[in-house]
Amino acid sequence: MKPLMNMNCSNKSAEEKIKIAAIKVFLEKGFDGTTIRDIAKEADLNCALMNYYFRSKEKLFRSVFEDMIQLFFKGILEIFNQPISLRNKLNKLIDHDFEMFKNNPKLANFVLNELTRNPERFLETLSIKKVLNQSFFEKQVLDAIKSGEIRDISAVHIMLLLKSNIQFIFQSRIMTTQIWGMTDEDFDIFAANHKEIIKEMIGNYLFGPADTE
Amino acid sequence: MKPLMNMNCSNKSAEEKIKIAAIKVFLEKGFDGTTIRDIAKEADLNCALMNYYFRSKEKLFRSVFEDMIQLFFKGILEIFNQPISLRNKLNKLIDHDFEMFKNNPKLANFVLNELTRNPERFLETLSIKKVLNQSFFEKQVLDAIKSGEIRDISAVHIMLLLKSNIQFIFQSRIMTTQIWGMTDEDFDIFAANHKEIIKEMIGNYLFGPADTE
DNA sequence: TACAATTTTAAACAAATGATTAAAATACTT
DNA sequence: AAGTATTTTAATCATTTGTTTAAAATTGTA
Numbered sequence A, B: 001m002k003p004l005m006n007m008n009c010s011n012k013s014a015e016e017k018i019k020i021a022a023i024k025v026f027l028e029k030g031f032d033g034t035t036i037r038d039i040a041k042e043a044d045l046n047c048a049l050m051n052y053y054f055r056s057k058e059k060l061f062r063s064v065f066e067d068m069i070q071l072f073f074k075g076i077l078e079i080f081n082q083p084i085s086l087r088n089k090l091n092k093l094i095d096h097d098f099e100m101f102k103n104n105p106k107l108a109n110f111v112l113n114e115l116t117r118n119p120e121r122f123l124e125t126l127s128i129k130k131v132l133n134q135s136f137f138e139k140q141v142l143d144a145i146k147s148g149e150i151r152d153i154s155a156v157h158i159m160l161l162l163k164s165n166i167q168f169i170f171q172s173r174i175m176t177t178q179i180w181g182m183t184d185e186d187f188d189i190f191a192a193n194h195k196e197i198i199k200e201m202i203g204n205y206l207f208g209p210a211d212t213e
Numbered sequence C: 001t002a003c004a005a006t007t008t009t010a011a012a013c014a015a016a017t018g019a020t021t022a023a024a025a026t027a028c029t030t
Numbered sequence D: 001a002a003g004t005a006t007t008t009t010a011a012t013c014a015t016t017t018g019t020t021t022a023a024a025a026t027t028g029t030a
Helices: A009-033 A036-043 A046-056 A059-081 A086-103 A109-119 A126-133 A137-146 A155-171 A173-180 A184-208 B008-035 B035-042 B048-054 B057-080 B086-103 B107-117 B125-132 B137-146 B154-169 B173-180 B184-207
Strands: none
Touching: A009 A036, A009 A046, A009 A059, A009 B008, A009 B107, A036 A046, A036 B048, A046 A059, A059 A086, A059 A109, A059 A126, A059 A137, A059 A173, A086 A109, A086 A137, A086 A184, A086 B154, A086 B184, A109 A155, A109 B008, A109 B107, A109 B173, A126 A184, A126 B048, A137 A155, A155 A173, A155 B154, A155 B173, A155 B184, A173 A184, A173 B008, A173 B154, A184 B184, B008 B048, B008 B057, B008 B107, B035 B048, B048 B057, B057 B086, B057 B107, B057 B125, B086 B107, B086 B154, B086 B184, B107 B184, B137 B154, B154 B184, B173 B184
């Protein structure tokens, strides 16, 4: 009989092996492109165990998807509420997302694609939406506008500027390297350069041309 | 017997109906999420006709995919080679991509996702890569740098700045509207505003703060 | 109209897929 | 060690999938 909850934490190994394998395969092939047997093979387990531990492909996927949504937003939220200057915060947000996507190159495409194809899966992830909306960041932006520190712009626009520029570097990696004939090393250097460009461009736009350096 | 080429152009209707339906369904559900019967149903035709006219799901998909790659890059290439000022050109590129993605909201996610999942399909589309690479744009950028019109930056970085910022508006539409509680009308206004922000931000970054207005 | 070529249809095929089952193997408890 | 609960396995199920086939319908041609 299948355990609905993980009561005894002794035998995590099988369940965790499935989860780890599922993350890998789902991120690579997407929900539709993945079979339960792909995951079983990756985890080196019998394919019936997928249903034994997670009841269905859909439920296993949701578990993975929610984890990836968390990963996608977690760092942002942490930085959002730090008591540091706005300029500092923006640079931190850029650095964080850059590292996150560099370490998880398939994350951006996975989240955006699955979310586009099946929006209702995201509608259920209310936690993220609430927390994002109630964060300290929006107030900080409004204050900075009032004090004249930055130009008049909404937090939503700022968020989008950050996310688009960083995320797209990695999502378009294949296109970029193919069109311009880059090697992997070329691309790493290019990406690092692009990050600095973005920092300066967004910084200048919001705060005005840099006085320092 | 199936016609390899479209010799007599009299009976385009069926083949074209398939193509149109395939574009719609593939863009909505992706290659893996689409069945040949989905397309047949959308086209209101017998499902054996899919193979009669296009020989296989893969071949039908490639036909659609190449069209979408063309659409994705076509306008850019046209503008690239126009004999207009760089500043003018950048604004035109932004406006063009904005309109294109507005009219084809699923295009960006489709192209990037399928390309990520199956890069070899893109490797075969050499035409685009060559043309992009040999375009007049890169020389124009180099000249503008030499003359001091813009800062020292490669055409590749500029391209990426343009593409990321416009494309992401539409690819992240569901995420944006859900998180910040926008209606469709809210989003249209937001997107239009964001386009102007991007224009100014990239323009300022490349050319320096605007003297006009 | 009669004949041939083309297009469309319904039916079927083999392979793959998500899921289930019942037995076997393992772990745990007393 | 014996008995119970849990985990793992191989086999199987009903659908779905891409594709093929052979007959029917339609179109074009003499």
